[in-house]
Amino acid sequence: MSNHERNKKMLLELLKQPDNSRCADCGAPDPDWASYKLGVFVCLTCSGIHRSLYSRVKSIKLDFWEDEHVEFMKSNGNASAQAMYEKAVPVYYYRPQENDCVVLREQWIRAKYEREEFTGETKYPPLSYTTGFYEGMLWKKGKENTQFLKRKFVLSEREFTLTYYNKENESKGPKAVISIKDLNVTFQPEKIGHPHGMQITYQDFDHIRNLYVYHESPEEIVTWYNAIRAARYAYLKTAYPTGSNEELIPKITRNYLKEGYMEKTGPLQKEPFKKRWFILDSQNRKLFYFKGQLLKPTSGIKDELPRGVSTAD
């Protein structure tokens, strides 16, 4: 047997170990790429991110492997990398899954291996999302047009609020003070039309409202996401003091089960069918519909109100 064949066989054996049978970074099953710098087995998508950072990435099946690199994979692997690089991941920190967008995966990989944020060593200054307070500028979509405007946002874990201002200074007071209590945040790059597009959904009396924001910096937008998650987690700990992490973590933020256009008619079924944007939310099993995907107003008023709210069952 040639070295080439023998090495490939050894790598395929390593992939059978339970920890190596899922991507080290997103958990996708049957990874067939590997980083021989870090000694981790990863999926095709995550391998592309690793390659862009330091290039020492190979396909298990297609590439030729040197003996020393196979030995390195053998003495490392996903379990030992996890023990080192994920030693101290905050419970609220979002771990991307196989269907998540690029910005979430890329920042997770960078935070883990490049910035070594989770190795358990104390950082100075402390990482922004761990301090309970965060402020900065975000591009926010205007209500009446598709233009994004720079707005100041302030997150306070002590007050359990997310505040934003209409002007770049705070002299006119806040435009909105949003309670963390009913807030959800998800990445929606395609819907918003920006790779870092993030949707903030909240309850305002009887209405569901959405804010569409992004930041040019991928690190900054993911910091915002995890800072909001940290505040949500702190809120849930206060609201449900006996709740276990297992119960609370899925409640921090949630991705919607399904979103898309459907045609609907009125209750009497006499009205013509109209195109509406529907969102199915696992929380309270609600189905919402809006006039448009980004709630672009057709009448110019009440553009952020949902057109209807009904339970999904």
Ligand SMILES: [Zn+2]
């Ligand atoms: Zn992956």
